[in-house]
Amino acid sequence: MKKKTKTIKVDYLARVEGEGGLYIKMKDDAVVDVKLKIFEPPRFFEAFLRDRDFREAPDITARICGICPVAYQMSAVHAMENALGIKIQGPLRDLRRLIYCGEWIESHVLHIYMLHAPDFLGYQDAIQMAKDHKAIVERGLKLKKAGNEIVALLGGREIHPINVKVGGFYKVFSKNELNVLSENLKWARDAALETVRWTAKLPFPEFEQDYEFVALSHPDEYPFNEGRLISNRGLNIDIAEYENNFVEEHVEHSNALHSVLKGGGSYFVGPMARFNLNFKRLSPIARQAAEEAGLKGVCQNPFKSIIVRSIEVLYACDEALRIIESYEKPDRPFEEMLPAEGEGFSCTEAPRGILYHRYKIDNQGKILEAKIVPPTSQNQKTIENDLYKFVPKYIQLPQEELTWQCEQAIRNYDPCISCATHFLKLDIERN
Amino acid sequence: MIGIGNLYRSDDAVGILIARKLKDIKSDQVNVQEQSGEGTSLMDAWKDYETVWIVDAVSSGEPPGSIHRLDASKQPIPTKFFSCSTHNFGVAEAIELARTLNQLPEQLKLYGIEGKNFQPGEVLSPEVEQAMESVSNEISKHFSSSS
Numbered sequence: 001m002k003k004k005t006k007t008i009k010v011d012y013l014a015r016v017e018g019e020g021g022l023y024i025k026m027k028d029d030a031v032v033d034v035k036l037k038i039f040e041p042p043r044f045f046e047a048f049l050r051d052r053d054f055r056e057a058p059d060i061t062a063r064i065c066g067i068c069p070v071a072y073q074m075s076a077v078h079a080m081e082n083a084l085g086i087k088i089q090g091p092l093r094d095l096r097r098l099i100y101c102g103e104w105i106e107s108h109v110l111h112i113y114m115l116h117a118p119d120f121l122g123y124q125d126a127i128q129m130a131k132d133h134k135a136i137v138e139r140g141l142k143l144k145k146a147g148n149e150i151v152a153l154l155g156g157r158e159i160h161p162i163n164v165k166v167g168g169f170y171k172v173f174s175k176n177e178l179n180v181l182s183e184n185l186k187w188a189r190d191a192a193l194e195t196v197r198w199t200a201k202l203p204f205p206e207f208e209q210d211y212e213f214v215a216l217s218h219p220d221e222y223p224f225n226e227g228r229l230i231s232n233r234g235l236n237i238d239i240a241e242y243e244n245n246f247v248e249e250h251v252e253h254s255n256a257l258h259s260v261l262k263g264g265g266s267y268f269v270g271p272m273a274r275f276n277l278n279f280k281r282l283s284p285i286a287r288q289a290a291e292e293a294g295l296k297g298v299c300q301n302p303f304k305s306i307i308v309r310s311i312e313v314l315y316a317c318d319e320a321l322r323i324i325e326s327y328e329k330p331d332r333p334f335e336e337m338l339p340a341e342g343e344g345f346s347c348t349e350a351p352r353g354i355l356y357h358r359y360k361i362d363n364q365g366k367i368l369e370a371k372i373v374p375p376t377s378q379n380q381k382t383i384e385n386d387l388y389k390f391v392p393k394y395i396q397l398p399q400e401e402l403t404w405q406c407e408q409a410i411r412n413y414d415p416c417i418s419c420a421t422h423f424l425k426l427d428i429e430r431n
Numbered sequence: 432m433i434g435i436g437n438l439y440r441s442d443d444a445v446g447i448l449i450a451r452k453l454k455d456i457k458s459d460q461v462n463v464q465e466q467s468g469e470g471t472s473l474m475d476a477w478k479d480y481e482t483v484w485i486v487d488a489v490s491s492g493e494p495p496g497s498i499h500r501l502d503a504s505k506q507p508i509p510t511k512f513f514s515c516s517t518h519n520f521g522v523a524e525a526i527e528l529a530r531t532l533n534q535l536p537e538q539l540k541l542y543g544i545e546g547k548n549f550q551p552g553e554v555l556s557p558e559v560e561q562a563m564e565s566v567s568n569e570i571s572k573h574f575s576s577s578s
Binding site: 044045048063066067110114115125126127130131134137138141144145148158159160 | 437438439465466467468469470471472474475520524527528531532551552
C-alpha cells in the first residue's frame with residue numbers, strides 16, 4: 001500500500017504574542033516531524049547590553065517584551081544585586097512582589113480572555129466572542145485593568161515602566177497612595193474567582209502528559225523573585241548552578257535556542273509548573289478555588305492551563321491586597337549600589353515561566369557579559385513534543401480544523417515569541 | 432494622540448518618535464501618549480477622548496515610507512496592515528473589539544507608516560524618516576485646528 005504523506009505548515013500563528021511558524025509532517029497517521037519555528041534576533045539584546053552601565057540593564061531589558069517588561073526588570077535588578085552581594089528586604093522587597101502581581105494579572109487576563117478562551121468556545125477571536133459574550137469580555141477587560149493600575153503606579157507608567165532600579169525604586173509610595181489600588185483589587189479578586197469557575201466549565205480534550213515541571217520554590221511564599229529551582233523529578237539547585245544544569249541547543253529551524261536539561265531533555269515552565277510545585281503556598285482562597293475547579297494540586301493537561309492561569313490571577317489579586325494592607329513606607333526608596341567587579345545570577349517567575357539573567361560587570365560597573373534565557377525558549381521543545389502526541393489523535397479532521405487544534409495546543413503555553421523574536425510567522429499548508 | 436512602537440525595532444519605532452516630536456508642540460487640550468501596541472491597553476488609552484489620532488508602523492507590502500490614512504470611526508481596519516505587530520491582540524483587533532463593545536471614540540484616525548526594516552536596531556530607514564516628517568506636520572496642523 002502506498003504511504004500517504006501530509007504536511008501542515010503554519011506561517012502565522014494567530015493569537016500568539018509575536019510571530020512564529022509551525023511545520024508538521026505526517027506519514028499515514030504518524031507524525032514524523034514537528035518544527036516550531038521561532039525567528040529570534042540573534043542575541044541582539046545580550047550584545048546591546050555589553051559595555052553599558054549596570055544600572056541601565058533593567059530599563060534596556062524591559063524593552064524586550066511589551067507584555068512582560070516587569071519580569072525583565074526584576075530578573076535584571078536581582079542579578080545585579082547578586083553580583084554586588086546585596087539583598088533587598090522589607091517593604092522594597094514587598095513592592096517588587098506587588099508590581100509582579102500587577103504584571104501577572106495583566107498578562108494572564110489578556111491570555112485567558114482575549115487569546116485562549118475563544119479556542120474553547122469555538123470563536124475565531126475575541127472580537128467574535130464579544131458579540132455573544134459581551135459581559136464576559138468586559139469583565140476580562142476590567143480585570144486586566146486592575147493589573148495595569150498596579151504596574152502604572154509602581155512602574156511610573158503603564159507601558160515600559162521606568163520606576164524600577166537596581167537597589168529598589170526611584171520613587172516609593174505612601175500607604176494612602178497604595179490604598180487607592182485596593183478598591184478595584186477587591187472587585188478584581190471576586191472577578192478572578194468568577195474567572196476560575198468560568199474556565200473550569202470549559203470543554204477540555206483528554207491530554208494528560210508526564211512532564212518534568214521546573215519552577216522556583218521558596219519555603220514561605222508562592223514564588224515571584226526568589227527561591228531555588230526545583231522540579232518534580234528531583235532537581236533542586238541554587239540559581240548560580242543554572243547553566244550547569246540547563247543547556248541551550250541551537251536548532252536549524254529556529255533562530256531561538258532550545259533549552260534542555262542536561263541529560264534530561266525537555267521540561268515545562270510557567271503557571272502549571274509553579275502550581276504543581278507550589279500548590280501548598282497559594283493563599284487559602286486560591287487553594288480552595290483550585291480544589292473546587294477539580295485541581296487538587298496537580299494539573300498535567302496543558303489545555304487546563306487556562307484554569308491554572310485564572311487561579312494565579314486570583315492569587316495575585318489576593319497577594320496584592322495582603323501586601324498593601326501590611327505595607328509601611330520604607331525610609332528610603334533604594335539602597336545605594338556602588339559598582340564592584342562581580343558576576344550575578346537571577347531567575348524570576350515571569351508570567352510564562354522562569355526568566356534567567358546572568359551578568360558579569362567590571363569594577364566600574366560596566367557590563368562585560370550578559371545572558372538571558374526567556375521562558376518561551378525553555379518551553380519550545382515541550383510544545384513540539386505535545387504536538388507529536390496530539391496530532392495523531394486528530395489526524396482525521398479537515399485541514400482547517402486540525403490547524404486550529406495545533407494552534408490551540410501551542411497557545412496552551414502562551415508563548416511569547418516576541419520575547420524571543422519580533423516576527424512570529426505562522427502559516428498552515430497541506431499537500 | 433497615541434504613538435505606537437518599539438524603539439529597538441528599527442522602523443517599528445516611528446510611532447513613538449512622532450509622539451515625542453508632537454509632545455513638544457501640542458496645546459493643552461491635546462494629550463500625547465506612547466504605547467507598545469498591546470490592544471487592551473490601547474482601549475484604555477483612548478477612553479474618554481472624543482478625537483484620537485494613532486500612528487503606527489505597518490507592513491502591508493506597499494513601498495517603504497508609504498502613508499496609509501484610515502478613518503477607523505467609519506470603516507473596519509483591514510487586519511493585513513497589522514500582521515507585523517509585536518502583539519497579536521494588536522491595534523486592528525483593539526479597534527474592532529472596541530467597535531463591537533461600543534467603546535470607540537467619536538473620531539479615530541489611524542496613520543500607518545509602511546516600514547522596511549523591523550529587525551533589532553535603533554535606526555529608521557530613510558523612507559520612513561521622511562514619512563515621519565510628513566505625518567508629524569499633518570497631525571500638528573490638526574492639533575492647531577482643534578485647539
